[in-house]
Amino acid sequence: MRSMTAVLDRTRHGRFALAALLAAAVAMAVPFYFAPFQVFQLTMVLVYAVALAGLNLLVGFGGQISLGHGAFFAAGAYTAAIMLDRFDTGHLATLPVAAAACFLLGLGFGVPALRLRGLYLALVTLSLAVFLPPLLKRLEAVTGGSMGLTVEKPQPPAWSGLAEDQWSYFVVLAVSAVALLVARNLLRSRVGRALLAVRDNESAAEVMGVRLSLHKTFAFAWSAMFAGVAGCLYTWVIGFVSPDSFSFVLSITLLAGLVVGGLASLYGPLLGAAFVMYVPSVAQDLSEAAPGVVFGLLIIAVMFVAPTGLAGLASRAGGAVARRRAGAAASDRSSVAEPPPESTSEPSAPRTPVDPESVEAEPVGAPPRTEKE
Amino acid sequence: MSTLTDLLQQVVEGIGSGAVYASLALALVLIHRFTGIVNFAQGELAMLSTYVAWQLMASGMPFWLALPVTLAVSFVGGMLVERLVIRPVQGAPELTVVIVTVGLFIFVNAAAGLIWSFTVKAFPQPFPDGGIDLAGVRMDWSTVGIIGVVAVVMGLLYLLFQHTSIGLVMRAVACNPESARLSGIRVSRVLMLGWGLAATVGAVSGVLVAPVLFLEPNMMGGVLIYAFAAATLGGFDSPVGAVVGGLFVGVAETLAGAYVDVIGPDLKVGVPLVIILAVLLVRPQGLFGRAAVERA
Amino acid sequence: MSGPPIDGTEAGETAERDFLKVSGLRAGYGQARVLHGLDFSVARGEVCAVLGPNGAGKTTTLRALCGMIRGRGSVTLNGAELLGRSPEQAARLGVAHVPEGRGTFNELTVEENLRIGAHLRTRGRWRGRGERAAVAADLERIYEYFPKLRQRSRQAAGSLSGGEQQMLAIGRALMLRPALLLLDEPSLGLAPLVTRELFEIVRTVNQEERTTVVVVEQNAQLALDIAHQAHVLEAGRLVLSGSAAQIREDGQVAEVYLGVPARSGQGG
Numbered sequence: 001m002r003s004m005t006a007v008l009d010r011t012r013h014g015r016f017a018l019a020a021l022l023a024a025a026v027a028m029a030v031p032f033y034f035a036p037f038q039v040f041q042l043t044m045v046l047v048y049a050v051a052l053a054g055l056n057l058l059v060g061f062g063g064q065i066s067l068g069h070g071a072f073f074a075a076g077a078y079t080a081a082i083m084l085d086r087f088d089t090g091h092l093a094t095l096p097v098a099a100a101a102c103f104l105l106g107l108g109f110g111v112p113a114l115r116l117r118g119l120y121l122a123l124v125t126l127s128l129a130v131f132l133p134p135l136l137k138r139l140e141a142v143t144g145g146s147m148g149l150t151v152e153k154p155q156p157p158a159w160s161g162l163a164e165d166q167w168s169y170f171v172v173l174a175v176s177a178v179a180l181l182v183a184r185n186l187l188r189s190r191v192g193r194a195l196l197a198v199r200d201n202e203s204a205a206e207v208m209g210v211r212l213s214l215h216k217t218f219a220f221a222w223s224a225m226f227a228g229v230a231g232c233l234y235t236w237v238i239g240f241v242s243p244d245s246f247s248f249v250l251s252i253t254l255l256a257g258l259v260v261g262g263l264a265s266l267y268g269p270l271l272g273a274a275f276v277m278y279v280p281s282v283a284q285d286l287s288e289a290a291p292g293v294v295f296g297l298l299i300i301a302v303m304f305v306a307p308t309g310l311a312g313l314a315s316r317a318g319g320a321v322a323r324r325r326a327g328a329a330a331s332d333r334s335s336v337a338e339p340p341p342e343s344t345s346e347p348s349a350p351r352t353p354v355d356p357e358s359v360e361a362e363p364v365g366a367p368p369r370t371e372k373e
Numbered sequence: 374m375s376t377l378t379d380l381l382q383q384v385v386e387g388i389g390s391g392a393v394y395a396s397l398a399l400a401l402v403l404i405h406r407f408t409g410i411v412n413f414a415q416g417e418l419a420m421l422s423t424y425v426a427w428q429l430m431a432s433g434m435p436f437w438l439a440l441p442v443t444l445a446v447s448f449v450g451g452m453l454v455e456r457l458v459i460r461p462v463q464g465a466p467e468l469t470v471v472i473v474t475v476g477l478f479i480f481v482n483a484a485a486g487l488i489w490s491f492t493v494k495a496f497p498q499p500f501p502d503g504g505i506d507l508a509g510v511r512m513d514w515s516t517v518g519i520i521g522v523v524a525v526v527m528g529l530l531y532l533l534f535q536h537t538s539i540g541l542v543m544r545a546v547a548c549n550p551e552s553a554r555l556s557g558i559r560v561s562r563v564l565m566l567g568w569g570l571a572a573t574v575g576a577v578s579g580v581l582v583a584p585v586l587f588l589e590p591n592m593m594g595g596v597l598i599y600a601f602a603a604a605t606l607g608g609f610d611s612p613v614g615a616v617v618g619g620l621f622v623g624v625a626e627t628l629a630g631a632y633v634d635v636i637g638p639d640l641k642v643g644v645p646l647v648i649i650l651a652v653l654l655v656r657p658q659g660l661f662g663r664a665a666v667e668r669a
Numbered sequence: 670m671s672g673p674p675i676d677g678t679e680a681g682e683t684a685e686r687d688f689l690k691v692s693g694l695r696a697g698y699g700q701a702r703v704l705h706g707l708d709f710s711v712a713r714g715e716v717c718a719v720l721g722p723n724g725a726g727k728t729t730t731l732r733a734l735c736g737m738i739r740g741r742g743s744v745t746l747n748g749a750e751l752l753g754r755s756p757e758q759a760a761r762l763g764v765a766h767v768p769e770g771r772g773t774f775n776e777l778t779v780e781e782n783l784r785i786g787a788h789l790r791t792r793g794r795w796r797g798r799g800e801r802a803a804v805a806a807d808l809e810r811i812y813e814y815f816p817k818l819r820q821r822s823r824q825a826a827g828s829l830s831g832g833e834q835q836m837l838a839i840g841r842a843l844m845l846r847p848a849l850l851l852l853d854e855p856s857l858g859l860a861p862l863v864t865r866e867l868f869e870i871v872r873t874v875n876q877e878e879r880t881t882v883v884v885v886e887q888n889a890q891l892a893l894d895i896a897h898q899a900h901v902l903e904a905g906r907l908v909l910s911g912s913a914a915q916i917r918e919d920g921q922v923a924e925v926y927l928g929v930p931a932r933s934g935q936g937g
Contacts (some may be wrong), residue, residue, distance in 0.1 A: 448725075459822060492688065517767070538784075538788075538791065541777075541781055541784065542785065542788060543786065544774075544776065544779060544781075545774050545781075545785045545788075547776075548774040548775060548776045548777060549772060549773070549774050549775070551737075551756075551768070551772060552772035552773070552774060553757040553785070554737075554755065554757050554760075554767070554790055555735060555737075555766045555768065556760060556786055556789070556841065556845065557754050557757050557760030557761050557788060557789040558757060558785070558787050558788055559757050560757070574929065645881060
């Protein structure tokens, strides 16, 4: 039995490596097979993916909600734009500064907002997202006001022989790959495990000695940092920032994308980013309101039927296949989002299809976490 | 005009807008008390109600007939929202429910744009022009009317909760739903009722503010932020707090816009952010909230 | 549900003896099964104690009876099936549950708590002119049982002491005029003196109103003092049933299952 799992494990590792290699090869080849506008769109998908990976740390794993990640995205974008415009620092220097600035900003707002329930974080971030655009307009001397700032995009070095859009793509690909890896490793670290503990059971985690508000605040700061990095990349790719690009709608769209892509999944942000990029551009052809209708309905639908989002569906389907192949219960439900909203409070609802007779007995006194015996 | 009358003038105007924030905050607090969640779609539901009123008036109905019809429609609409959108995630983690209300926010906003377009519509002012003059402080009839309507709504709610048996049942459910069920109360029906009531109270804020802000799908976005600040200040569990908080936020916003040069009319929207942060730092449970804010 | 037709008196006697009839009750939480088939009956007007160590499934039993969790098997109260009903439906059939931790409405006044208890009686099939007066009379009766509640009738329930809250919870349950009163660990967190007073009142209520009571208790001595019948639950199964006296006399059983040295002069 043990050797069997080991084999399974090894093949899974092998398959993962193979898939990663394949993905890398495809990612490298993409800009040579698509038109510049399509390459630009893919680049933006990567940019959003970084922001969503950050939001995922907070929402999917931290169980907190931010309705204002657009504000941190904007802060990162403006930091980069101002550095390029006023101080001519060169692109590379803007990245760490934008990241650090947003990390500190997140820390600053996280401290008061996270002393209590996560709800207040949602309120504070929402107010921040609404407040930021008029503030940016007001600080005209630095931000260029409503007109915004136009900055230079990173230029491909002569040796590469690449066009501007291709170079942007590769630069963003490199940064986002690193960012996604960092996000992944953060989750596997002590911090990540503490976050999961907090999300799954706050009071129990606290009893176990997890310093709750500290972890939540740092999760928020990390998350803001990722949004800032994404904003910085945005400035590089677009070469232009203006207050109206970062309205409250951006924040809501980011959250929507994450939820649809899949909370608490490692691939969710990528899928969600594709959503954020393509759904508006497709739906907008129908009507100005269509993207909102689609996003709104999708969010609600996802929460109803598949709280793990697209990524969850995929891994569930994958799990089912693996189970059939291995003939064993796949423990592969790595996606650890909320349990489906069962209506446990509704005893008149139909009984669970699982026949209790077949269930192994005796976990006396160890009921699931929400109910007391 | 002396500085004092000028100040009083600003305060009066602040109370006028504060009354609107108070009624939306009251809607938020009602739902929070019943379900422990914050309904991010509350403002959008109010906006939708306002469109209903507009549509009724556009088809020739006078305002004072359109209003009760709108409130009735809002009541039913609120109950339907609870039944169709919130009930399926009842008992799910708070995060799930909050995300659902955000989804509802996006959907309602866009749906209103789809039906009525995003162009701004004029909304008739139900109160007569002119006003009264109190020692140099001018009070428009519209301000008087807004304050009066909100006061009537508060009074009715007070009577409902304190002096009717259904009000007692509703308070019991808000306080301890499990025990309420054990006493034979059909909690799910009471929750529907609560959402209907909240939607009605929210609709009042939408209809009152529409003549000032003009009707468009994003009309309530700003009001919602002020209402959040009001509810945070008053305490998310306190209806009285919502009202006091609303008036305070209204006055603070007006004064800040008028007297603090750095803020001015364009940055007034920063006032609720500052208020929320200050409350969280100084008195997180709000002025009238209970000390234990944490709810399981 | 009922057996073959038998003559009236016999059926009547069965109905009295099996006023509450639990057959093959299985229940649990999600995948975790706690109860593995319980069978017992409680006669009308009797007090039945369910004893057992922590985690044996005592609370789960009560929760299944009142509809807070789903159970399988059959539970009938005066012939009506209780399983598959929601708590509010069970309450309508006359089941009043006083949950562990009391479950009072802390923001409501004491009197409002009691009125909520009678909520069902002023609506639906019970509604009538006479019922309002009856509720008022019951309120008076509860205040006689629990004079402390009268003193505090305008106070918020949350401001009461633990013992007073437990009294209020029982009072609220009685306002339903229940056919079956379920008490879950009434002694939990209370001082011994208060607990004894409470159990005395439960005994009085049972004697005066003929209310059938199922009480779940850790404190076996106290529960056995007021009970007619008792059952010992272990790991989700009944391991011993009998009259309260029998259970108390069974020294070994008491020692093993109840954790109390038999008749050691404890309690008094």
